[in-house]
Amino acid sequence: MPQSLFFFPKCPHLIPRHQIQGQRRKKSATPVLRITQLDALELDSSLEQLVWTQFSQCFQNFRPGILTPVEPELRTLLHLLLWRFTLYSKCASVGQSLLNLHYHNTLFLQQGLRCLTLVSGIAQLANLVNFLIFIRKGRHPVLAERIVGAQAVSTQPNMIRDIDYQFMNRELLWHGFAEFLIFLLPLINTRKLKATVSSFVFGGDRARGEGTTEGQQLWKECGLCGEWPTMPHTVGCRHVFCYYCIKSHSIADTCLTCPKCGAEAGQPQPVKMNVEMTEM
Template sequence: MSLPTSWQSSWASHIPQLTAIQRTLGSFRPFPHHIPRIGQLDADLLDEELAQVLQEPLTKALQGLQSSWRGLFTLELGLLIRLILYKLSIWDNAASYGAQLQGLKLVDAHAISTSNAGPGEIRRQKLFLHALLTLGVPYLHARIRGYALSRAWPDRPRTDQRRLAWACLTSAENAHAVLGLAGFVTFLWDGRYRTITDRILGLRLVSSRRVDRVISYEYMNRQIVWHALTEFLLFLVPLVDVAALRRGIRQYLLSLRKSTYVPSLIKGLLERDPTTSSSNELKGPYTSLPPTECAICAERAALPNISYPLSNQLTASTIIGAFVPSYPVQTTYVGDCGHSYCYVCLTEKMVQAADEGKEGWRCLRCGKTVKSAARLKPVEEGEVIDGSEEDLGDPDATAAS
């Protein structure tokens, strides 16, 4: 469909006027875009908090090292974390993580005016210089200051070169503080450059999107979720009974013995009891110890196992008593294997075996598994015992008269 001839002629006559208006509008400077100062300051605070959050778990992980090593590598660890963050944020995207949360990015104000590196693009040389001034110089300052304090440079005589070097370092710190204060006041006035380094290099923060004052909470929500999960684990772990959990797992593994779905090889490994001996006659490490001695007390004292015939217990007791102290049974309790021990010793062994999920405790005299114990009844008047181990085998009955 073609337009009427009168419309086409009217459009052609007005083209010069429209072109002149377009040229006039193009000569006007764009309206300056205002970046909130609080957003630029919050970006620095968020970057510092992120570095601390990442450094804290690594510092806790290195608590097992020597204190001298921790103090030696703390600054290097912080520098490494900040270098990684700088590479993944400012070096790659021209914006730190805090600036991304605020919807800001770094641009080169000098590049905007001269158009050497494109509109707002930052050259790699300037980024390297920015990293050196913001990360390298503070690290060197902290390392030199720590070294000077550890060598007591401030206490040296006035004529000492180290005292003079300390005075120069202090003067440089004071000058930097004054310049930083002046730069911050200037930033509050014009809102362009946050720090002296940004002002020297001509780097400033501008909005990275059209909509201002809209903050992305993606990173913050992620941090809140991880923090809540960590707090929940710290609350839950102390409530877990590790011994009961271990017993439950062992009972579950023992219940697999009766399962028909377990392979024969695994079932054979589960049915093997390391506390039992392969021979028909079980024998403990303290078989030859006299019946009036507590084998658990002897084991704690590392009593040597001197083998003697059971028929000559009197001679064995005499020889052992001549070289090592005796350990008489206190508050006699007899296990279901028939041997007597101290109440405290036997109870401790039984509780320890229960905590480890075992079915019982292995007797130090006969090697049998002790699952229960009872107190030895006192001998009534008129009853006679011969002192043999067979008489101690029944906890509910005294020796035969």
């Protein structure tokens, strides 16, 4: 408890609550000692700390640090609960209640808010009326223009209204095209397309050229990632692939073809050991 409570146990400003309600008008003018107000704040913060300690003790048998990630949120929630049952309902915090104080609104906020709502309503109505007059008479589309008397006039009179929509049309077309591309691109299997094109262009030559030297080279690199094949597998043609590469590609694409020669890919089969030994 703050020291000042001991120093000022019978402060003349600490009037009981029923007297405050009886003499509200007088009380609102009565100043409260600074030390009393500070005491109230001190009591409030002590109470908040106490509530948090009690709350965190509920979790002392859980894993350590379980509350840490959400501590600010929980503290805020507890503050909100305290606020709901003290300030919101009684117009006084716990510390203030203990010291027989309460809040008194001096700003006339309610009346101010009501005035603002009224003014904004009138402004909206005036805007509507102004717009109706504009539709009827064709002058001052905005209320502010009507108030200051500003009117829009043509810089070159008797000109036909001619707006060039070519730029806008081009933008619209380009936007549509870009959206179509964004929709279409994920549907295109670029790897398969590339394999088909490359097999169409070089396929014949490669198939014929797979003699001794090039054939040996083909066995030493994965047809998909180009690295030394890890757990080498074939799909029925003369090329080898890492097990991971060919398996993941065949899962992603059910009608997979060899990216090197374009041959229809069957089930991945492990490369025979004797072949690998001779190659190495």
